[in-house]
Amino acid sequence: MTENEQHHIYEKWLGQHKALIFKIVRAYAFSAMDQDDLFQEIIIQIWHSIPSFRHEASVTTWLYRISLNTAIKWTRKERKYYHADNLDNVQHILQEHSIQMDERLIWLYEEIYKLDAIDRSITLLLLDGFSYKDIAGILGITESNVGVKINRIKKYLITKSKKHYYHGI
Template sequence: MKESEQQHIFNTWLSQYKALLFKVVRAYAFTEFDRDDLFQEITIQVWHSIPKFRHEAAVSTWLYRVSLNTAMRWSMKEKKHSDGRESIEGLPSAHPLLLQEQAPHNDEKLAWLYAEIALLSEVERSLTLLLLDGFSYKEMADLVGLTETNIGVKIHRIKKHLTTQSKKYEHYGV
């Protein structure tokens, strides 16, 4: 594949699927700097993986797979190296984010939902994001390597957990 063709595909995919990538980033990274870092990791992985794309799945499905796998690896790496580090969240940014989200997320309920998703295990986070984007149990099973039955059980538990938490949220007005 020529680099110019790869660049065209990359730019097209980033333009079309930026929201999907940000959704994964937001579920796995919790500070502006971490989101920037993870987004860059994902885009680098997408770039390197373009020649391996075999058109056996939809582009969105394939990008989810690349994004989720990258996010999970990044998350594990960050956990290993986070001990003893000081947060730099309050420092002024030396450079702007590679790409900014389309609109600021000031929606309190959406912020609550992302906070709850962040508390889930990595597999549960992945399944929740896939469910929110309308993936079928079969597609989810193919992406995360579980059986459809196992996906169904996990999704049921996630929904039950989030429903319980949302009732507390509404009751306490958090």
């Protein structure tokens, strides 16, 4: 593959799938600087991985795999240097965006951020309509494990939403 061909594929995929990448970036990093850093890491990994794409999965599935794996590695590396146990320290960053976001969406991203890396990945894939089989394939776990984890995540989110919206917590 020539560098020109690689560049063409890269530009095409980023143009078609940048929303997917932004969704993962937002779920794994909250400050603007961290989001920029993680976005850079993901697109670098995509660039380097293009020559190894074998068309065994769809481009979307493959990009999810690269993006999620990069985000998980980045999170582990960053947590060694930054220890924020909750979002109170970065809440002002979420409110500084010029585009007004629905408070329910902000709440959902906050709760997704609190999940461990695998549960966070499962949640994002599920929200994008991936099947249990596809999620299992992307993350390297069994379909039954995906089902169990999804049920636990749903119960967690339902419990948290009831506390948040009905009790003002």
